[in-house]
Each structure stands twice: as C-alpha cells, then as structure tokens.
Amino acid sequence: MAKYYCVLFDADNTLLNFDAAESKALAETLVNYGIEPDAETVQTYRTINSELWRQLEKGQIRREKLLNERFSRFLKAIEQLSTHPDLMGPEVLDVLRELSEVATLAVVTNGFQKVQIRRLAESGVLNFMEDVFVSEKMDSEKPNRRIFDAALRALGVENREHVLVVGDGLSSDIQGGVNAGLDTCWYNPSHAENPGKVVPTYEIADLKELYPLVMEQEELANVGLKNRRHQC
16 A cells, blocks of 8 residues: 555646636736736736735635635636636646556645636546545635545545645645645745745655655556556
8 A cells, every 4th residue: 555545636736737727818808808918917917816815825815805806807817717727737647647546636726616627627637536625615725724624524534644735835735734734745846945934745846756655666666557546
C-alpha cells in the first residue's frame, strides 16, 4: 500500500490553468460590454479580484459580498470563465490517470459550484476524481479545515496519515491542509520563493514528481500499465 491512498487536489493553477481561463473570459466579457480589454483594465480587475479572495480566505467577507462587489464591474465574467477549461499542461490527465490507479483522488477547491464542475468536467479532470468539493456548496473556504474534514468524511477516509493535499496556494491549500492535520505538497512550477510562514511537507515543480511520493516502488515500476486499480 502506498503511503498516500487519498490525494486531495486544488483545482485552479494546480490542475486547471485559471490565469489563462480568466484572461480569455475577461477579454470576452469586456468586449461584450464594449470595453477595450487593455492591460490596465485587466490589471484593475485582477487587483480587485485577488484582494476580495484574500479577504474571503481570512473570513473578512462573505462569499455573497465577493460576488456582488466583483461583478458590479464585470457581471458576466463568472459565466465566461466556465467556458475555458484550460489544463495547466498536457501532462495533467496522464498524471491523474496514473495516480488514480493507486489512490483515491478528489478535488477540494474554493470557487463557485457551477463554474468549477463545468471546467473540471470539460477538461477531463473529473473522469479521474472520486468526488469534487467546492467551497460554495460546502459553505466553507480553504484554509478552513471544515472543508477538508467534510471531504474526508464523504470519502470515508479515517486515517489522515495517508492523505496528501496538493495545491499551488500557500495561504489556502497548504495552510488548509496543515489546519486539517494533513501532509501537504506545494505545487510551485515557477519556483517562487516561500516566505516561510507556511511550510509544506513537500514541494514540487512538476506534477509527475507526485509519483514517488504517492507510489510504492513496485507501483512506480508499473507506471504506464493498465488495469492496476488500487484496492480500498
């Protein structure tokens, strides 16, 4: 049995390329409203959006306020976003396919149910997931441990020593995993510097680096083979 038989993935900028999807959706939305999607306009939106999500993670605002304030300026962006299920890279589905042979995979993501489910489904990610836990539906945002606790209950996982949280966000994914008493893996493809306030169990720059973390030696030797689904 591999050390980790349950892997909880973040969605945006871990499996799905949120930045690319956001850029396309925002450009389409601005054009629809007769606004030129120049760099200054796009940056204004991103600044507003980032600050609101930070406040949401800290519990300083409620989800409804985030939605209302952000889209008083960009009313349709949330719908446009769901039409762009860009993957972080061509290897994402291959990695998920391999890991799903030896572990139970699920997504734990902040965001809106309709948008995230559609993007995960259309990207192909959903095919390898046991379940998806979206903050809007769970009424809890990362880094609050409640969303992780609820996910593990739903998945029937009791031993937290065998659960790994994978995500790109130190303040949301990694801190959330720490809060829930779980091992964590910081996905950091850009090799950004960690200020040190949140310390992950592991750090990777490529999702394929999850193989030796999740798989036993004999399982690593079988990467690429079919019909080796793990036994619960």
